[in-house]
Amino acid sequence: MSIHTRRGARALVAAASAGALVAACTACEGYVGAGGSSLFGGDAINVLMVNNPQMVELQKLTKRHFTKDTGIKVNFTVLPENDVRDKISQDFSNQAGQYDVATISNFEVPFFSEHGWLRDLGPYLAKDPAFDQQDILAPVRQSLTADDGKVYAEPFYGESSFLMYRKDVLAERGLTMPAEPTWQQVADIAAKTDGARPGMKGICLRGLPGWGELTAPLTTVVNTFGGTWFTKDWKARLTSPEFVEATQFYVDLVREHGQAGAAQSGYAECLYNMSQGKSAMWYDATAAAGTLEEAKSPVKGKIGYVKAPVNKTSDSGWLYTWAWGMQKASKKSDDAWKFISWASSKEYEALVGRESGWANVPAGKRASTYARPEYRAAASAFADVTHRSIAATKPRDPGVQPRPAAGIQFVGVPEFTDLGTRVSQEISAAIAGRQSVRAALRASQKMAERVGEEYQD
Amino acid sequence: MTAPTAEPHAPVTPAPRVSPPQPPNRLKAWATRAPLLPALVFLIAVTQLPFVATLVISLFDWNSLDPDDRHFTGLSNYRRAAEDEALRESVLTTAVLTASVVLATVVLGLLLALLLDREFRGRGVVRTLLIAPFLIVPVAAALLWKHVLYNPDYGLFNGALTWVAARFGDDSPPQPDWVSEMPLLAVEASLIWQWTPFMMLILLAGLQSRPTDMIEAARIDGAGNWQIFRYLTLPHLRRYLELGVLLGSVHIVQNFDAVFTITAGGLDTANLPYTIYQTFYQAHEYGQASAAGVLVVIGSIIIATFALRVVSSLFTEEASRS
Numbered sequence: 001m002s003i004h005t006r007r008g009a010r011a012l013v014a015a016a017s018a019g020a021l022v023a024a025c026t027a028c029e030g031y032v033g034a035g036g037s038s039l040f041g042g043d044a045i046n047v048l049m050v051n052n053p054q055m056v057e058l059q060k061l062t063k064r065h066f067t068k069d070t071g072i073k074v075n076f077t078v079l080p081e082n083d084v085r086d087k088i089s090q091d092f093s094n095q096a097g098q099y100d101v102a103t104i105s106n107f108e109v110p111f112f113s114e115h116g117w118l119r120d121l122g123p124y125l126a127k128d129p130a131f132d133q134q135d136i137l138a139p140v141r142q143s144l145t146a147d148d149g150k151v152y153a154e155p156f157y158g159e160s161s162f163l164m165y166r167k168d169v170l171a172e173r174g175l176t177m178p179a180e181p182t183w184q185q186v187a188d189i190a191a192k193t194d195g196a197r198p199g200m201k202g203i204c205l206r207g208l209p210g211w212g213e214l215t216a217p218l219t220t221v222v223n224t225f226g227g228t229w230f231t232k233d234w235k236a237r238l239t240s241p242e243f244v245e246a247t248q249f250y251v252d253l254v255r256e257h258g259q260a261g262a263a264q265s266g267y268a269e270c271l272y273n274m275s276q277g278k279s280a281m282w283y284d285a286t287a288a289a290g291t292l293e294e295a296k297s298p299v300k301g302k303i304g305y306v307k308a309p310v311n312k313t314s315d316s317g318w319l320y321t322w323a324w325g326m327q328k329a330s331k332k333s334d335d336a337w338k339f340i341s342w343a344s345s346k347e348y349e350a351l352v353g354r355e356s357g358w359a360n361v362p363a364g365k366r367a368s369t370y371a372r373p374e375y376r377a378a379a380s381a382f383a384d385v386t387h388r389s390i391a392a393t394k395p396r397d398p399g400v401q402p403r404p405a406a407g408i409q410f411v412g413v414p415e416f417t418d419l420g421t422r423v424s425q426e427i428s429a430a431i432a433g434r435q436s437v438r439a440a441l442r443a444s445q446k447m448a449e450r451v452g453e454e455y456q457d
Numbered sequence: 458m459t460a461p462t463a464e465p466h467a468p469v470t471p472a473p474r475v476s477p478p479q480p481p482n483r484l485k486a487w488a489t490r491a492p493l494l495p496a497l498v499f500l501i502a503v504t505q506l507p508f509v510a511t512l513v514i515s516l517f518d519w520n521s522l523d524p525d526d527r528h529f530t531g532l533s534n535y536r537r538a539a540e541d542e543a544l545r546e547s548v549l550t551t552a553v554l555t556a557s558v559v560l561a562t563v564v565l566g567l568l569l570a571l572l573l574d575r576e577f578r579g580r581g582v583v584r585t586l587l588i589a590p591f592l593i594v595p596v597a598a599a600l601l602w603k604h605v606l607y608n609p610d611y612g613l614f615n616g617a618l619t620w621v622a623a624r625f626g627d628d629s630p631p632q633p634d635w636v637s638e639m640p641l642l643a644v645e646a647s648l649i650w651q652w653t654p655f656m657m658l659i660l661l662a663g664l665q666s667r668p669t670d671m672i673e674a675a676r677i678d679g680a681g682n683w684q685i686f687r688y689l690t691l692p693h694l695r696r697y698l699e700l701g702v703l704l705g706s707v708h709i710v711q712n713f714d715a716v717f718t719i720t721a722g723g724l725d726t727a728n729l730p731y732t733i734y735q736t737f738y739q740a741h742e743y744g745q746a747s748a749a750g751v752l753v754v755i756g757s758i759i760i761a762t763f764a765l766r767v768v769s770s771l772f773t774e775e776a777s778r779s
Contacts, residue, residue, distance in 0.1 A: 086738040086739060089738070089741060090738065093741065199610075208721065208723075209721050209722065209723040210721065259610075260609035260610055260632065260634055261607075261608065261609040261610070261634050261636065261637060262634075262637070263634075263636070263637040263723065263724060264603075264636050264637065264720070264721075264723075273610070276610075278610060414520075414741070415740070417739050417740070417741075418735070418736075418739045418740035418741075418742075421735070421739055422543070422735075424723075425722060425723045425724075425727075428723040428724065429723060429724050429725065431637075432634075432637035432638070432640070432723075432724055433637070434640075434724060434725065
């Protein structure tokens with residue numbers, strides 16, 4: 001078609017501008033269109049969850065098992081970690097009731113429950129003895145119990161952090177990994193394994209901005225180097241020598257021997273690098289091991305696992321649990337509980353074990369998991385070290401000095417989502433080589449001071 | 458967050474016909490307007506009320522994670538927004554991003570439009586292919602750039618470098634980390650790719666509405682291609698260029714997807730929409746985000762008024778010359 005008239009030309013312009021408006025508006029809807037409304041019949045519950053592999057697995061199994069057995073339909077909305085948090089805070093704080101159940105964590109439980117956004121799960125637990133609440137690991141259970149002593153969430157899986165390394169690569173280079181490595185030893189090994197295979201780097205560490213991405217591993221390094229975000233009385237300490245030393249160490253390590261594209265790689269990217277043989281070591285969540293050891297993983301059986309590297313403390317692993325919280329405004333609380341108790345049950349773990357292999361079981365939450373012979377056989381490489389790491393966590397005392405709020409890899413106050421993200425943007429820029437660590441921390445200190453002032457009385 | 462968009466104005470009522478003096482002309486005029494009033498009220502309700510709500514919220518100290526402590530604070534949100542370094546930096550980022558993308562898309566769009574203005578076999582297919590990037594959902598386009606093209610490990614760019622280097626027997630080609638090394642440029646490139654077709658369409662429409670007789674006359678008078686382009690085509694295209702720049706700027710100022718997806722606002726690429734998003738969704742400061750939004754709208758209105766004035770003065774110039 002060729003256009004020769006003025007009118008045709010005008011129509012073309014109009015079409016182009018209309019197209020532009022449509023294109024612009026797809027953007028406004030891109031993040032809204034996901035929530036299933038209750039138009040699909042009364043028996044559906046809406047679940048908002050993070051897109052980690054274990055959750056994706058759950059999504060597959062739900063239809064075939066849970067919905068088939070109970071008749072309750074489940075509409076899942078699955079988003080990446082940073083986005084899922086924003087959406088959850090949004091929905092729960094307004095008590096919009098769009099989602100009945102969401103994956104929250106031990107970070108949100110204290111203040112979500114304080115504001116009355118979560119349903120107390122105690123009454124449901126009392127009616128559901130088969131769930132066996134006492135089987136949940138103590139640090140995990142305590143981290144999902146608020147100060148009022150009520151349980152507000154049930155864990156789907158719990159995790160600490162540890163160091164994963166390629167046994168074969170270290171052996172080739174004649175290196176041995178200590179059972180409880182220090183960060184300095186890890187840095188030395190990273191230097192020696194860098195380039196051990198074509199395209200292989202010494203270590204993978206998160207560099208993607210986000211308080212749940214880069215900030216988490218970095219903060220555990222800060223803790224064990226003797227630093228802290230805040231003193232007991234909320235004085236910001238981001239420019240203290242310990243904090244600077246830890247951050248400098250982290251940034252130098254990832255710049256010298258870390259993965260390509262470090263400033264944009266988070267958990268998912270490092271998981272890819274490790275499983276594709278592009279990294280010799282990886283310091284990250286214990287939950288990653290299940291994915292690395294599953295049947296179709298190219299590095300299955302080649303990886304060794306040791307406790308999180310330390311410097312001045314005896315342990316430095318984080319404590320984190322993705323857990324099911326029920327929104328108080330939910331109108332389908334009974335169905336929602338049925339879903340929660342199924343997803344967090346021993347039976348679900350067994351189901352995953354049968355369906356896709358025991359290594360994939362969402363572990364780290366129940367003591368019974370570590371007693372199952374099938375699980376011990378499949379997860380022999382990492383089961384014990386995971387169990388030990390989680391049991392050793394002390395969320396209220398993670399460093400060398402008293403803390404103003406609970407949390408190991410985060411500071412347990414609502415403001416931390418923004419603060420942690422903004423600080424990680426500065427550090428990420430340092431990882432990309434756009435500014436010095438000192439400059440990044442100077443800017444970060446100012447932001448942290450503003451948050452600290454709000455809590456100083 | 459409200460954003461300035463070109464809004465359709467309320468329908469214009471036809472002027473009442475002038476007839477021999479009839480006293481209450483006003484009544485008649487209102488009788489004509491009355492059926493249109495519901496539409497006008499509806500338009501005001503859906504376009505202006507949300508903005509008024511934003512204005513009201515911007516006067517409150519309201520953090521959604523602390524809902525019990527919501528109180529009126531007057532203009533303190535505006536003061537904090539003005540002092541906010543991140544917001545100031547993002548103003549600059551937005552200006553740089555918008556200006557460079559609009560400029561590049563106009564130039565590229567003009568070149569492509571000139572090429573497409575010629576007769577050749579398969580022109581329809583080529584045109585369709587060229588328009589395609591504009592039809593892709595912005596978030597999908599940004600994801601494509603981030604993972605398929607820029608990724609340092611498996612991205613197409615570095616793959617192409619490896620392949621080319623291998624042809625010359627070099628087995629360790631440079632593998633730049635595109636997004637880290639040139640974050641803003643990486644965002645700009647994806648936007649340019651997406652918006653060039655839009656400019657191309659507008660300019661192509663302009664080209665195809667050129668009066669052919671004038672060009673033939675110029676040819677007979679011995680004008681070369683360059684002269685025809687310089688003295689006939691460009692002046693004719695001026696209003697189309699202005700339209701393209703205006704529409705393009707309005708859309709690219711508001712762009713969120715590319716920044717959000719490619720860099721997550723890191724590495725100094727956070728533009729205004731992203732910064733406000735962060736204030737709203739991550740800091741949960743509803744009042745402050747609203748205040749920042751209002752400031753952005755005010756700024757946009759000032760700039761848009763200024764730009765429109767320049768454009769309209771050009772139009773009048775044009776009219777007086779012809």
